[in-house]
Amino acid sequence: MALYTRVKESIAVITLKNPPVNALSTAVRRGIVESLSQALQDEQVKAVVFCGENNTFCGGADIKEFSGSMSGPPLVPMIHSIEASEKLIVAAIEGVALGGGLELALGCHYRVADTNARLGLPEVTLGLLPAAGGTQRLPRLIGITAALELITTGRHISAKEALKLGIVDQVIEGNAVLAAMALALSVIGQPLNARRLSLQAPAWVPDVDYVCEAALARVKQRSRGAMAPVACVQAVRAAAMLPYSKGMEKERQLMDMLFRSSQARAMQYAFFAQRSAGKWSLPNGAQWNNTKARNVERVGVIGLGTMGQGIAVSLVKAGISVVAIEVDTKQLELGKKAVTAMLQRYAQRQGVSSPLHLLKFTLSFHQLRDVDLVIEAVFEDMNLKKRVFSELCKVLKENTIICTNTSGLNVDELAAVTDRQHLVVGMHFFAPAHVMRLLEVVYGSGSSPEAVAIAMALGKRMQKVCVAVGNCSGFVGNRMLKHYMDQSVYLLEEGATPEQVDQALEEFGFAMGIFKVADLSGLDVGWRVRKASGLISPDIDPVKPSRWRFGRRYCPLPDMLCQQGRLGQKTGHGWYLYNSPGSKEAKCDPEILKFLEDYRLKYGIIPRRISSQEVIERCVFSLANEGLRILEEGITAGPEDIDIIYLFGYGWPRYRGGPMFYAAQVGLSVVLEKLEHYHHLQPDVPSLEPSQLLRKLVAEGSPPIQQWKSHIKNLHSQL
Ligand SMILES: CCCCCCCCCCCCC/C=C/C(=O)SCCNC(=O)CCNC(=O)[C@H](O)C(C)(C)COP(=O)(O)OP(=O)(O)OC[C@H]1O[C@@H](n2cnc3c(N)ncnc32)[C@H](O)[C@@H]1OP(=O)(O)O
Numbered sequence: 001m002a003l004y005t006r007v008k009e010s011i012a013v014i015t016l017k018n019p020p021v022n023a024l025s026t027a028v029r030r031g032i033v034e035s036l037s038q039a040l041q042d043e044q045v046k047a048v049v050f051c052g053e054n055n056t057f058c059g060g061a062d063i064k065e066f067s068g069s070m071s072g073p074p075l076v077p078m079i080h081s082i083e084a085s086e087k088l089i090v091a092a093i094e095g096v097a098l099g100g101g102l103e104l105a106l107g108c109h110y111r112v113a114d115t116n117a118r119l120g121l122p123e124v125t126l127g128l129l130p131a132a133g134g135t136q137r138l139p140r141l142i143g144i145t146a147a148l149e150l151i152t153t154g155r156h157i158s159a160k161e162a163l164k165l166g167i168v169d170q171v172i173e174g175n176a177v178l179a180a181m182a183l184a185l186s187v188i189g190q191p192l193n194a195r196r197l198s199l200q201a202p203a204w205v206p207d208v209d210y211v212c213e214a215a216l217a218r219v220k221q222r223s224r225g226a227m228a229p230v231a232c233v234q235a236v237r238a239a240a241m242l243p244y245s246k247g248m249e250k251e252r253q254l255m256d257m258l259f260r261s262s263q264a265r266a267m268q269y270a271f272f273a274q275r276s277a278g279k280w281s282l283p284n285g286a287q288w289n290n291t292k293a294r295n296v297e298r299v300g301v302i303g304l305g306t307m308g309q310g311i312a313v314s315l316v317k318a319g320i321s322v323v324a325i326e327v328d329t330k331q332l333e334l335g336k337k338a339v340t341a342m343l344q345r346y347a348q349r350q351g352v353s354s355p356l357h358l359l360k361f362t363l364s365f366h367q368l369r370d371v372d373l374v375i376e377a378v379f380e381d382m383n384l385k386k387r388v389f390s391e392l393c394k395v396l397k398e399n400t401i402i403c404t405n406t407s408g409l410n411v412d413e414l415a416a417v418t419d420r421q422h423l424v425v426g427m428h429f430f431a432p433a434h435v436m437r438l439l440e441v442v443y444g445s446g447s448s449p450e451a452v453a454i455a456m457a458l459g460k461r462m463q464k465v466c467v468a469v470g471n472c473s474g475f476v477g478n479r480m481l482k483h484y485m486d487q488s489v490y491l492l493e494e495g496a497t498p499e500q501v502d503q504a505l506e507e508f509g510f511a512m513g514i515f516k517v518a519d520l521s522g523l524d525v526g527w528r529v530r531k532a533s534g535l536i537s538p539d540i541d542p543v544k545p546s547r548w549r550f551g552r553r554y555c556p557l558p559d560m561l562c563q564q565g566r567l568g569q570k571t572g573h574g575w576y577l578y579n580s581p582g583s584k585e586a587k588c589d590p591e592i593l594k595f596l597e598d599y600r601l602k603y604g605i606i607p608r609r610i611s612s613q614e615v616i617e618r619c620v621f622s623l624a625n626e627g628l629r630i631l632e633e634g635i636t637a638g639p640e641d642i643d644i645i646y647l648f649g650y651g652w653p654r655y656r657g658g659p660m661f662y663a664a665q666v667g668l669s670v671v672l673e674k675l676e677h678y679h680h681l682q683p684d685v686p687s688l689e690p691s692q693l694l695r696k697l698v699a700e701g702s703p704p705i706q707q708w709k710s711h712i713k714n715l716h717s718q719l
Pocket of ligand 1: 062075
């Protein structure tokens with residue numbers, strides 16, 4: 001709703017009320033229309049100030065309403081009537097003015113923001129465009145180039161930047177509502193036409209086509225296959241080329257197309273899934289709102305390799321003191337140099353003072369005696385980690401939380417060597433840890449809810465998107481990835497090339513195909529894991545290694561590449577060829593094609609043409625099938641958690657929602673049918689066998705993804 005208040009000196013204040021972000025729900029829009037009409041009818045009122053309750057102007061249209069039938073006063077005419085008002089209207093922006101919230105403010109004649117306010121048009125991140133006149137008014141206010149940048153990225157900007165761009169007229173420290181009233185009183189009576197953005201022409205640009213083409217190329221490169229950024233460019237281009245009313249028609253047409261699209265549904269799902277992952281819960285009933293997290297101020301980081309460096313940087317950026325430990329002076333100096341350089345670059349870029357005083361580098365475990373939490377980030381070796389854990393127990397305070405940064409080792413096995421299993425938690429960071437947003441927080445069988453709460457809260461402070469997951473080999477992301485990778489190498493055996501597979505995956509929307517990712521991470525990473533798990537042993541024929549291990553299909557191609565020293569980008573060749581070791585541009589390598597041909601010949605495999613559809617079905621459906629198994633086992637609380645892991649950690653295209661959402665969108669019965677088909681053809685690949693949950697969900701009529709949780713609960717109660 002909206003609250004109408006008459007205040008002194010002929011000003012009316014309209015306060016948006018819809019906690020927590022005053023989204024423009026039906027009731028709020030109705031309240032605005034009624035309040036505005038009241039203000040316009042009241043002869044004593046000469047000016048109106050719009051503001052939001054609880055120091056929050058407005059978080060935009062109510063996203064929850066997008067999935068239902070929209071009712072109540074529509075935004076476009078409502079904002080038009082604000083702009084057309086004969087009485088002066090000022091927006092007082094506190095907190096946020098985002099999406100429809102900023103569009104409402106753009107309809108006002110003046111805008112005042114407080115210093116902490118954030119503004120933006122993030123509709124593109126929901127698969128939409130600013131269709132309440134935003135694509136037409138903003139270019140008229142700040143020019144085509146700046147508007148294109150803001151609208152196509154959806155970036156939130158500070159009040160200071162908004163002032164510089166000309167989006168707001170004043171930035172004040174203190175009460176924006178009082179400042180808006182003062183501004184209103186100072187300009188009452190001045191003509192308003194110059195303040196009505198729809199009446200202005202956009203700032204002249206010498207070559208609109210060139211600017212828009214360049215923006216189009218940028219968005220296509222940044223978010224391959226996404227419709228919304230392209231539509232945003234088209235709408236802004238219309239603002240430059242057409243009169244306002246025609247531009248609004250174009251905006252409307254483009255919005256109609258986006259609004260109905262599966263991409264918009266996927267991105268809106270992703271918005272809520274991210275928030276749902278933050279509301280973690282454990283199988284024992286402990287959850288985010290019934291478990292208190294004690295504060296963490298000092299953290300120890302053990303190991304300053306690539307992961308340890310990134311973790312230390314993220315902690316310091318969050319204002320947390322760090323004691324960083326290495327085994328010898330040389331490693332310590334190397335780590336110190338790298339961490340210091342990263343933090344100095346960060347301070348320079350942000351224009352803040354360097355936070356180096358928060359860091360302490362040492363060789364001594366005794367320096368850890370006061371820390372609240374440690375993150376062990378040594379080499380991925382169980383025995384080494386166990387030794388570190390035992391040493392830690394000798395020096396740490398009795399309530400210090402011990403976290404292991406591992407990408408898949410057994411957290412319970414590690415916890416067992418300590419005297420405090422309840423305080424041990426896994427923290428799986430993704431490389432580079434100061435850049436990647438995802439953090440899997442792994443609870444072991446003995447982890448206390450408080451320890452999980454502390455790790456989740458710390459991750460959040462480090463600006464990570466945290467997902468609580470149970471302890472299983474590879475946790476969620478890597479466990480699922482294994483099946484996706486297996487299928488990709490089987491496809492090579494059967495006739496595909498690395499480029500074909502990667503092209504199909506990139507056309508699907510992945511930022512990078514699987515073979516390019518493998519080359520980037522280093523092929524020896526998986527090789528080490530396979531050796532440790534007994535899949536590679538000395539008795540395997542080095543010339544013609546078996547294609548079966550432990551009775552299951554196995555593809556020795558990645559091992560054979562490693563044996564040849566082809567470890568990926570770092571050696572200048574892997575699945576692709578690179579100009580030199582460390583260079584990034586992947587080129588097709590005729591040697592690999594020959595190697596694959598020889599391999600097929602050696603094993604008597606007759607190559608066949610493989611379609612992109614088959615690549616996607618086999619790679620993606622096997623990934624989703626494993627996700628369903630993870631849900632079945634209760635490793636995550638719901639499908640949203642899995643999707644968030646894939647969106648933030650594995651380059652899954654946001655406009656496809658995540659592997660679980662994608663499976664639901666394609667149709668669970670289709671996924672089941674395809675998996676049955678491929679499993680029939682590959683009976684020695686047990687992971688292709690449709691999961692019990694998939695069969696159950698299909699049998700129960702393929703309920704919407706939001707209802708899966710209750711079906712999983714029933715499944716658990718039957719087991
Ligand atoms: C059939 C053809 C029809 C075609 C045409 C139809 C057109 C109809 C529509 C016209 C629309 C016009 C264009 C306008 C579009 C929009 O405005 S879209 C929305 C744009 N706004 C955003 O994207 C902002 C989203 N929110 C945020 O970024 C953040 O929430 C925040 C505001 C910055 C606050 O962050 P933080 O403090 O970290 O809190 P959160 O946890 O993120 O959020 C708190 C709770 O609030 C919920 N929420 C936030 N924003 C919205 C919103 N806009 N709508 C609904 N709900 C919102 C969020 O989900 C959290 O909820 P809980 O988890 O339940 O606590």
